[in-house]
Amino acid sequence: MTALPLRPGHSGRPRPQRLREMSGRAGWGIVAWVVAIAFFLPVLWMVITAFKPESAAETWPPQFIFKPTLSEFRLVFSGMGPFLTHSVVATVGSTILVVLLSVPAAYALSVHPVKHWRDGLFFFISTKMLPIVAAIGPLYVIALHLHLLDSIWLLIILYTAMNLPLAIWMIRSFMLEVPRELLEAARLDGAGRIREITGVILPIISPGLVSTALICVIFAWNELFLALNLTVTNAATMPMYLISSVPQEGLYIAHLSAAATIASVPVILVGWIAQRSLVRGLSMGAIK
């Protein structure tokens, strides 16, 4: 405290006000921590339970000291194969399609806006306003007639359609950040439309492109409703595997936790990467 008067910024301020400020800041800190822990606890619970034997998983009060076992993981892995493959194929396939389609679409809505680009933009986002439950009936009938029910192609198409609007909006906003002069310089240098996109725009917005793709990966990976209603075995995905690991009777909490943990790992990983590149993507405007 003896050093305090030496700091000109602090010495002039009345004491009670400083105290109020400090306690206010601490108060918000506590709130933030409580919320964060409230969000994180179930996840932690899930991971801990996954390492318990089934017999120890459902005791009350919960046991915190137990012998960790990988037996449930082993069990989960043994039946997971096809589900994992379907999820990876549907997620990666749809994300590639989304990026391929959304880049030219975003370009046509930002850099060289087509006629009625506003309507187009609104149309894309409006498709997200309809509850998916309302569309499931028609989707089922169409898939039935196209012989696409329980097919991985159906999921790829639907996940592409599902993520496309968001991707177009995101990539469009990144493209708007590209300085106009750069595009004009490229035009003067003799770059055509394709060159303008691949040579000038894409390198600049690549952080944004990556974060968009990662978000699409997360959404496709977690999707349950469409997969549940339109697939059975040939295209069943990881979220369906989670549901199927709940047996009709008996203990299943540890098994479910192990399966959920495995299903979450890719998403958490991707989310973590996306968070970093998202920040980079959003601070892209700082180029000069």
Next chain:
Amino acid sequence: MAQVKYVSASRVYAKGAPPAVDALDLDIEDGEFMVLVGPSGSGKTTALRMLAGLEPLDGGSVEIGDRDVTFVPPKDRDIAMVFQNYALYPQKTVAENMGFALKMQRVPREQRDRRVREAARLLDLDDQLLERKPKQLSGGQRQRVAMGRAIVREPKVFLMDEPLSNLDAKLRVQTRGQIAELQRRLGITTVYVTHDQVEAMTMGHRVAVLRDGQLQQCATPRQLYDNPVNEFVAGFIGSPAMNLQTVPLTDGGARLAGATLPLPAAVRAAASTAGLSELVIGIRPEHLHLANGSGELGGEVMLVEELGADSLLHVRLAESGNAVVARAEGRKPPIPGQKVTFHVQLEDIFAFHPGTGARLAG
């Protein structure tokens, strides 16, 4: 190598709005350094972008080397542009930036490298800089890379849009000279946009002064300074600006600072033909000669700005109380509060129509 021609070229941004460039007629000779100058909103940048093909024309035409390029896309106009913020591709190296246009023209790699290296040498860019990204360069280096990107193309016309405005004052003066010298050496027709009249005067072979989208005057820097066609050009060209005063006409001349300032006969004749009772007279700061009490114009020094070689006197004139600026010798300037008088020579007085701003008997 080419001349450039604007033929009543117009650009209207929005329906009903006044045109950004209004029927511009301008001939730029082969190898000429033409500066477009004017305050912001004068249409100078729009005029340049019309020549580049980045802005469509709403009337008239643009020609480069006797070829009408009004509807030719930018890349086929054989021009190169230096942007105000340089517009370097951030993900490409300096060499790639400079060689991009050549790559688009499918110039073979060896030839491309050679030309990039030549341009770099011309601009004193070290070889090791060529492999850096624009972000790793200083402002001055970026500016030179932007110049290099234009030079490498060996275009018919250089277009430059305030290329020095992002540099600090000292570097700006230095680069100003380098660009002018380079242009002279390469002999490539150049159209240069700036709002800085000092830049315009020092660099241009000829200077076109624009205001509200209309060409006011196009002449050599000397002619602009000595013979402005109207009040706007007179006030815009020259630093500090010309002293412009609206004064009543009397029998012997114009009444200013409690004295009658004699006017040239031609001016008096023009004023009486136009039926004027007052007019705007303009006197450049260096034409107000300190006269030790014997001058016609009296006033009191309010402020002295020492510039080293000379000093600027801000003087409040007697009677009218209007402020004027006079350039005086640097060594022993009057001090603030001192009463001074100035002598003005008859031929140094400019006269303008108070309504239209046009020069009277120029």
